[in-house]
Amino acid sequence: MLYRGTWRSLGLVLVVVLGIQLVAGCSKGDKPIESVEPKPSTEQLQRVELLNETADDMYKKVMQGDLDGGRALLQQVSDQVTTIRYEGLTTLEGLNALTESVTQGKKLFNSVRVSPEEGQIAAAQIRLATDALSHPEQPMWLQYYKLLQEDVNRVEQAGKEQKLPQFQKAVSVLDRHVTIIIPSLLISRDPVDVDKFRSLITFIAGQARTEQQPYQPIDNVLPQVRQLIDKLFLKKDTTAFLPVVDDNDPILWTVAIGSVIIAALGFAGWRLSKKDNGLVPVRKNDEG
Structure with a gap:
């Protein structure tokens, strides 16, 4: 019968060291390798x-x-x-x-x-x-945010009143303002979002030209228009509820998380040491 406490202790030390190194690497904000965008000269x-x-x-x-x-x-x-x-x-x-x-x-x-x-x-x-x-970082087209909000509000209000001339005029103004900033949006924002926005405005403009009650179809898509305006103008609150790591003091995070790992591994080692009183039988082979 041989004590295995010494070997277990060495094993625990190695696991703890590896765990702390892993946590330390994470605390430094290691990220997958990403393609680096070229900077303009x-x-x-x-x-x-x-x-x-x-x-x-x-x-x-x-x-x-x-x-x-x-x-x-x-x-x-x-x-x-x-x-x-x-x-x-x-x-x-x-x-x-x-x-x-x-x-x-x-x-x-x-x-x-x-x-x-x-x-x-x-x-x-x-x-x-x-x-x-x-x-x-601060293009002039961002000044159109309030203008577009007011345009959408006027379209909605004219639709509620169901006065076709005023409704068509409100849609025409919205369409004109969006047309002016579309090239700027494509330069500054995700083209997929810009295409969605442009498609909605095209749909609204087309519906407004019809003579058969265009109000309801347009009213149905106005919430999507507002959402895309907020997204394109970076006005929407997209804060995710995730743990925030303080990059200014990564050592504290390393010590704290490392302590948790040490405590967990120590408890597991204590449980193993209690089994068979820390002894393990070593059997001889037939030739021995």
Whole structure:
């Protein structure tokens, strides 16, 4: 008969050490390896800032009624767009949205007859899109949050009153405001969410053009519209009720969790040591 207490103690020590090392690794915030997004270079940022300034000048010209001056500056915007590398600045969908808004703006301004309102919408689209590139943390299009909320409220109220002209006008205003910020949304937000939002607005605009009681179908989707607006503008409370680890003092977490592991392993070892009074028989083999 041999005592196995010594071997058990060594085993417990090894398990505890491994457990503490594992906990220590977790407390340091180890995460799976993820792909690192490329950061824009200084040259990229300078080119984007120049693009934004040119778009701002173009927008001001158009808002002042100078469509010829706006057309000339829009051509400069178009030329500058092709000189920028967009890695780290936006997604492929965002790049396509920017180039499409510029292309459509040029077609509009080069047409024989262009209304001031159409020119202003196109100029605003491009201006907000370039700003979204140059100011990703606080783009100007975020100022549309309250405006869209008011638009949705007016659509809902007009639907309750069931006055078709007022209802169609309210929907038209909502559709116009969303159209202005769509390129900026595609530059700054998840394209999947943007497509859902755009589809709902397209559905609402289509329903409003019908003459057969469009109110109820639109009223049914307004809650989804509000939810997507909150999500896209980062207004929704998405706090998850999860344990929060204090990264400023990871040692305390290591000691605390390690103590729990030691206590559990110690109790298990004590239970095992009580079995057969800590003795284990060693049998000889036949040849012994």
